[in-house]
Amino acid sequence: MAEFSDAIALLKADHREVEDLFEKFERAGSGAKQAIAEKICNALKIHAQIEEEIFYPAFRGKVEDDTLDEAYVEHDGAKVLINDIMAGNADDDFYDAKVTVLSEDIKHHVHEEEMPSEGMFAQCRETDVDLVALRDAMLARKAELQAQADAGGLPPAQLAAIKAVAG
DSSP states (O other): OTTSSSHHHHHHHHHHHHHHHHHHHHHSOHHHHHHHHHHHHHHHHHHHHHIIIIIHHHHBTTBOHHHHHHHHHHHHHHHHHHHHHHHSOTTSTTHHHHHHHHHHHHHHHHHHHHOTTTSHHHHHHTSOOOHHHHHHHHHHHHHHHHHHHHHTOOOOOOOHHHHHHHO
């Protein structure tokens, strides 16, 4: 489990993995696009779930509420596109456009989290939260979700912010 120094290093590694997949999608021929898009969507679903279940709650009340609230809403915007992409196929109208918009949304979200000094991760580093223990919990949950994805697929992504307000 020591592959990543802490929870933030794990999340940043996920960010780099997805950025690489988006680049592969852009360069891919039409026959390979759907498989790459599904990898992107599964990686993002897993990443969002470990952030929402473990990472974000650990920092509620310790970093700016607006920072966390925006992250949940940004996730929800991405999840709408993820579910749409997963329900469709590469021959659908707007398929490539949806993946491109998802890529742009994710780039913005990553920037918000990774921005030096005022980004979410910088704020999180200023707290007393044990980022190594958090990493271990996140890695365990990520492994469970990856096994589920490999075994037969993850269910559609659930919208968190809407649920939090409605529920």
